[in-house]
Amino acid sequence: MRQPPLTPNKGKIVVLPDAEAIAQNAAERLLGRIAQARVPAAICLTGGSSPQRLYQLLAAEPYRSRLPWNRVHWFMGDDRFVPAQDALSNMAMARRLFLDRIPVPSENVHPIDTTLQSPDAAARRYEAELEHFRGRDQLDPARPLFELVLMGLGPDGHTASLFPDAPALTEQERWVVGVDHAGWEPFVPRVTLTFPALASAREMLFLVDGADKRGILARVLAGDDLPASRARCDGELVWLVDRAAAPQADHGS
Numbered sequence: 187m188r189q190p191p192l193t194p195n196k197g198k199i200v201v202l203p204d205a206e207a208i209a210q211n212a213a214e215r216l217l218g219r220i221a222q223a224r225v226p227a228a229i230c231l232t233g234g235s236s237p238q239r240l241y242q243l244l245a246a247e248p249y250r251s252r253l254p255w256n257r258v259h260w261f262m263g264d265d266r267f268v269p270a271q272d273a274l275s276n277m278a279m280a281r282r283l284f285l286d287r288i289p290v291p292s293e294n295v296h297p298i299d300t301t302l303q304s305p306d307a308a309a310r311r312y313e314a315e316l317e318h319f320r321g322r323d324q325l326d327p328a329r330p331l332f333e334l335v336l337m338g339l340g341p342d343g344h345t346a347s348l349f350p351d352a353p354a355l356t357e358q359e360r361w362v363v364g365v366d367h368a369g370w371e372p373f374v375p376r377v378t379l380t381f382p383a384l385a386s387a388r389e390m391l392f393l394v395d396g397a398d399k400r401g402i403l404a405r406v407l408a409g410d411d412l413p414a415s416r417a418r419c420d421g422e423l424v425w426l427v428d429r430a431a432a433p434q435a436d437h438g439s
């Protein structure tokens with residue numbers, strides 16, 4: 187059987203039938219990473235539509251009973267700089283779909299604080315929170331921040347709130363930065379983890395589904411200089427892609 191292709195950043199691509207299969211596969215991977223984790227485990231969530239079915243699955247059986255909710259902490263890889271309950275807030279979406287539906291201790295949920303005066307202030311606060319959580323201010327590939335980091339792929343190749351040509355793309359020191367001008371809808375200021383912080387994981391999992399993602403995914407896989415092409419992981423980098431988004435879908439394989 188033909189080996190799955192490697193992405194330019196040496197990730198593995200797993201092609202699945204549809205978005206439902208992606209959500210199931212992601213849920214199993216998430217559980218597996220938590221099962222292997224030191225205590226406490228940390229998961230870095232993402233916004234957008236791609237993870238929403240996964241979030242619903244986590245709140246439903248059998249995952250609801252299988253997840254050791256008390257020892258898992260939930261962070262957000264990027265958020266929009268809007269009030270906590272705003273419809274545009276990524277953490278509000280995650281709360282609505284699963285975190286508010288299960289008995290998660292409130293201290294295990296780590297939203298980006300958007301009550302501060304600026305995205306940069308919120309970014310510095312979130313970086314301090316991550317440092318406090320792990321008890322260190324240096325990234326260490328042997329002791330990653332997260333068990334699993336979820337990522338999406340935007341229509342322009344952005345991932346998290348790392349947009350084409352943005353200064354944040356090349357940030358190497360900061361773990362979290364403010365983004366005053368989003369490069370894609372919704373055009374609201376953002377706060378985002380940087381590539382080095384996102385890379386600090388045992389597994390980074392991209393979720394990509396739908397025919398509208400096929401063109402941009404093909405460009406990422408071809409190695410075009412797009413934000414998502416720059417993603418790295420200290421552990422395993424995996425792309426879960428459905429048939430509609432996979433470049434070979436046109437050829438029926």
Ligand code: 6PG
Pocket residue numbers: 232233234235236237264265266276337338339340341344345346347
């Ligand atoms: C955000 C996301 C963003 C998202 C991509 C893909 O805050 O908007 O974190 O990076 O993952 O835009 O979005 P979809 O899943 O909706 O295609």
